[in-house]
Amino acid sequence: RVLSSSSSPTLTQEEADGPVGKGSSLIDVNPPRGTRDFPPDDMRLRSWLFQNFREVSRILSFEEVDFPVLESEALFIRKAGEEITQQLYNFEDKGGRRVVLRPEITPSLARLVIKQGKSASLPLKWFTIGQCWRYERMTRGRRREHYQWNMDIFGVSKVRAEAELIQAVVLLFERLGIKSSDVGIRVSSRKVLQAVLQMYAIPENLFTQVCVIVDKLGKITREEMEKELVSLGVSTKAVNGIIEVLSLKSLSKLEEVLGSEGEAVSELKKLFSLAESYGYADWICFDASVVRGLAYYTGIVFEAFDRQGKLRAICGGGRYDRLLSTFGTDDIPACGFGFGDAVIVELLKEKALLPDLSHKVDDIVFPLDEVLDGTASSIASSLRKKGRSVDLVEDKRLKWVFKHAERIGASRLILVGNSEWERGAVRVKNLSTREEFEVKIDELD
Ligand SMILES: CC(=O)Nc1cnc2ccccc2c1
Numbered sequence: 069r070v071l072s073s074s075s076s077p078t079l080t081q082e083e084a085d086g087p088v089g090k091g092s093s094l095i096d097v098n099p100p101r102g103t104r105d106f107p108p109d110d111m112r113l114r115s116w117l118f119q120n121f122r123e124v125s126r127i128l129s130f131e132e133v134d135f136p137v138l139e140s141e142a143l144f145i146r147k148a149g150e151e152i153t154q155q156l157y158n159f160e161d162k163g164g165r166r167v168v169l170r171p172e173i174t175p176s177l178a179r180l181v182i183k184q185g186k187s188a189s190l191p192l193k194w195f196t197i198g199q200c201w202r203y204e205r206m207t208r209g210r211r212r213e214h215y216q217w218n219m220d221i222f223g224v225s226k227v228r229a230e231a232e233l234i235q236a237v238v239l240l241f242e243r244l245g246i247k248s249s250d251v252g253i254r255v256s257s258r259k260v261l262q263a264v265l266q267m268y269a270i271p272e273n274l275f276t277q278v279c280v281i282v283d284k285l286g287k288i289t290r291e292e293m294e295k296e297l298v299s300l301g302v303s304t305k306a307v308n309g310i311i312e313v314l315s316l317k318s319l320s321k322l323e324e325v326l327g328s329e330g331e332a333v334s335e336l337k338k339l340f341s342l343a344e345s346y347g348y349a350d351w352i353c354f355d356a357s358v359v360r361g362l363a364y365y366t367g368i369v370f371e372a373f374d375r376q377g378k379l380r381a382i383c384g385g386g387r388y389d390r391l392l393s394t395f396g397t398d399d400i401p402a403c404g405f406g407f408g409d410a411v412i413v414e415l416l417k418e419k420a421l422l423p424d425l426s427h428k429v430d431d432i433v434f435p436l437d438e439v440l441d442g443t444a445s446s447i448a449s450s451l452r453k454k455g456r457s458v459d460l461v462e463d464k465r466l467k468w469v470f471k472h473a474e475r476i477g478a479s480r481l482i483l484v485g486n487s488e489w490e491r492g493a494v495r496v497k498n499l500s501t502r503e504e505f506e507v508k509i510d511e512l513d
Contacts, residue, residue: 079503102204102212112425117409118197121217124240125195128232130219133194135176137201141166143175143395147194148276148363155202157212169201173218174364174404178391181222181400190223190400193232197448211410219385220404225451227335229403230368230387231342237372237383237405238348239388244412245421248348251382254355255370259332260322261359264313268306276363277301282314283361318355364388368403374415382415383407428477430456434469436485438462445486447494447509454513473499482512 099105106114110122115335125132141158157169173196181188197217204210219236221229234253241251265275281296288296290311297307315323323333327411336354343349360369369386373379376415385405388490393399395475416422431451435444441462448460459476463471473481481497488506497504 072163077422080356100212102210103194104211104213108427109425112250112427113413113422114409116423116425117412118215118217120240120243121195121197121407124243125217125219126237127239128193128219128236130193130236130268133177133180133196134198135173135180135196137169137199138167139170139176139179141168143179144168144171146363146394148280150280150361152202152362155204157201157203169213170198171200171356172362173406174220174362174388174391175199177218177220177222177404178395178402181402182395182397183302188222191229192222193220194222195219215409217407217409218404219407219464220402222400222402223400224403225389227339227342227368229401230339230370231346233385233403233405234343234352234370235300235346235348236340237407238240238346238351241351241372241406244416246415246419248351250375250419251351251372251415252375253352253370253372254358255336255352255368256356256358257332257368258352258359258365259335259367260313260326260356261310263326263330263332264310268303270302270306274300274302278310279359279365280361280363282310283359284355285311285314285359287445314356314359317354319354322354322356331367339368360384360386362386362388364391364394366390370405374418376418378418379411379414382411388478397494427475428457428479429459430478431480431482432461432473432476432478433458433482433484434461434464434466436466438501440484440486440489443489447482447484447512451512 104110122132129486141156144153144156146153154172156171159167160168177194177196183194192391197215199213200216201213204212219233221232234255237253261279261282262275265272265278270278277300278297281293281300284293293311294304294307297310298304302310313322313325316325319336320334322336326333328334340349340352340354343352346393358369358371359365365386366389367387369384372380372382383405387401387403389401390399391402413422433444433448433451435441444460444462448458450487451458459478461472464472469481478499481499483495483497485495492510493506493508494512495504497506
């Protein structure tokens with residue numbers, strides 16, 4: 069509730085200013101536009117989701133890395149017209165440096181790989197979970213931050229790497245109770261588009277910009293797309309050819325158009341055959357319209373989608389073999405994906421798969437008489453030293469303590485009373501079985 073300091077006709081100035089002494093006007097207690105707080109309930113859900121991200125990363129034998137949320141702006145300056153670079157949360161710091169709140173994680177990963185140079189023995193399999201930012205005019209009221217789980221492999225040029233990443237995504241979905249009937253993973257390759265551009269003799273240097281435009285397929289009209297491509301110098305004939313090939317959803321049809329010799333077809337066929345061996349073939353489908361909107365992808369690209377088509381992409385990724393050379397060093401083959409914390413939660417809600425994550429505590433320790441507050445403290449600390457979570461309560465009526473035990477999901481209530489303590493014991497109430505018994509203090513575990 070934010071008290072307006074502006075005076076209003078019906079209120080006196082004093083009333084309008086609100087209570088004096090309690091802070092004459094309350095600051096805005098909401099977080100900055102487009103950002104979220106995580107109160108306990110929301111934080112428990114986020115921690116549960118992130119714990120699953122971490123478990124899958126461990127199972128795939130990836131190592132955790134981390135980076136500053138603040139990065140040099142130079143890392144994200146790209147000329148391909150991507151939305152992500154048009155919404156940089158950028159500013160000049162007090163040292164006159166151009167910096168950003170990072171909009172994505174991949175460039176930081178590449179920076180660290182370069183920094184580590186020869187000391188990073190390839191292949192590298194790294195993961196991180198981090199907050200990413202965008203500065204969007206709040207016209208659309210969309211969020212300006214989200215958390216992303218990123219998994220990336222450096223130093224593997226064969227599609228084995230993409231197959232590993234897709235298994236990670238599938239394992240995550242399965243852990244959350246999502247089935248291949250709920251979610252699919254569209255797979256394609258930018259080499260498909262590259263081959264089509266060659267067929268129409270479109271100069272190589274337009275490739276990245278064409279990809280960024282074509283990624284908008286389904287978000288902008290065909291006329292708008294045609295206009296943007298023609299303004300790049302792509303002929304109408306070529307535009308039609310591009311759209312025709314990108315609407316293919318069968319790998320054999322693609323093979324009819326492109327032939328079997330090119331890398332586009334051979335890599336995709338290899339990936340689909342590996343998918344059978346991994347046992348996740350029913351999760352993936354070829355869909356030539358998948359190009360993803362990031363400029364640096366060069367090969368296989370993929371994105372997970374809800375088969376009901378209600379939500380935006382759940383996660384996405386692909387191969388980016390030429391990113392390091394844009395930072396001025398030798399290329400290292402790489403591929404990875406980003407998995408945001410927002411759409412997946414919407415999907416879990418849709419599928420009624422959100423877990424019950426209430427606060428849980430092992431014991432409440434409560435002295436029935438304030439002279440026992442020291443005793444209660446020593447009982448609480450010996451239980452805590454054994455690793456039990458203990459809520460030490462005092463100055464409350466017993467009635468309140470029982471309600472509180474309910475609220476925080478305590479398993480046991482340990483009442484420290486004078487008569488029991490004289491016998492070196494306490495009263496223990498098991499809050500799930502309602503049983504109550506007296507326990508010698510040195511037998512309390
Ligand atoms: C659904 C959602 O929160 N999307 C989102 C929110 N914040 C971002 C911030 C940076 C880049 C992408 C972002 C994407």
